Amino acid sequence: MTEREAYTISSLELHLFFLRIMKEHAFFLSAGSTPVNADFSRGALRFKQQFETLLSRAINLGNGIVRPEILKSCEIVTGCTLTAEQQTESLTGIPINKKLTHMEESMNASCSPNVTIELSHHVKQLNQQTLILLNGFLRFQESIVEHVQSCRMFTSNYPTLIDHILREAIYYRDSLMALDNENCNQNMHHKADETFWNRIMMEHALFMRGLLDPAENKLIVQANTFAETYAELLDMATEKVCDCEEAATEPLDTLAETEKFRDFKQTATIGLTECEIRSIILPLLSDHILREANHYLRLLRMQNCN
Numbered sequence: 001m002t003e004r005e006a007y008t009i010s011s012l013e014l015h016l017f018f019l020r021i022m023k024e025h026a027f028f029l030s031a032g033s034t035p036v037n038a039d040f041s042r043g044a045l046r047f048k049q050q051f052e053t054l055l056s057r058a059i060n061l062g063n064g065i066v067r068p069e070i071l072k073s074c075e076i077v078t079g080c081t082l083t084a085e086q087q088t089e090s091l092t093g094i095p096i097n098k099k100l101t102h103m104e105e106s107m108n109a110s111c112s113p114n115v116t117i118e119l120s121h122h123v124k125q126l127n128q129q130t131l132i133l134l135n136g137f138l139r140f141q142e143s144i145v146e147h148v149q150s151c152r153m154f155t156s157n158y159p160t161l162i163d164h165i166l167r168e169a170i171y172y173r174d175s176l177m178a179l180d181n182e183n184c185n186q187n188m189h190h191k192a193d194e195t196f197w198n199r200i201m202m203e204h205a206l207f208m209r210g211l212l213d214p215a216e217n218k219l220i221v222q223a224n225t226f227a228e229t230y231a232e233l234l235d236m237a238t239e240k241v242c243d244c245e246e247a248a249t250e251p252l253d254t255l256a257e258t259e260k261f262r263d264f265k266q267t268a269t270i271g272l273t274e275c276e277i278r279s280i281i282l283p284l285l286s287d288h289i290l291r292e293a294n295h296y297l298r299l300l301r302m303q304n305c306n
């Protein structure tokens, strides 16, 4: 595979995961706002629409081009995404473009795609447009963080969640810039950034713990245990960097723990969509963090194969 082909495929795969993540972040920012911040809410929805436009482009360009493992990983859509969107739209009154979900569900993959020069050109343009939009979205989110931290804005999203989604946007932007600057073949098999993703997973567990109804004690305890596990994994990574003494106990395995956490998120998403769990978690938020676990699992498995 040539560098141009690898660059084109990697870019499309990155967009298919992250453009949906970004448009949902914009949705959550809008859904968590209050009437006094109507301008911010409208601003978030404008970003949502712009990410949807780019996602539609990425789906059209990536159909028949992306690798089978991307579609199989359930990081683009899960079996719950459409139901979660329908329910979240009717619960919040905020429209969600479900046509994109249908388009993603019927996407095809290829092991030997025909990556034309014209396609690479379109993808290069898409990358540039995405970087411009991402920079604007980052400034928008930074202004929300600033307002929330100085107690000038109330939102039903935890301040840590706003910071969390800001870090995911920075990670996306950095990954996209790395594709432009680095060896493209390396990017096809890039190492999972375990410190970044383990912190993301830990925070997902903390959000779940805090957004479940107090009556859901069993699930709260389980979520808390996952948060502790990821905190331990993060500590282990720091110890490795410090070259400290070997741990006396069997080290935790990130892949195995993330598989367990993915199963927990999947069960929770089904439970929420079937109205079996009491919480203030929007079904789409649960499906969103499930897809992020699926994405991380694919990166971890890919890393173990190399």
Ligand SMILES: [Fe+2]
Residues within 6 Å of the ligand: 021, 025, 165, 168, 288, 292
């Ligand atoms: Fe996210």
Ligand SMILES: [Fe+2]
Residues within 6 Å of the ligand: 164, 168, 200, 204, 289, 292
């Ligand atoms: Fe996340």
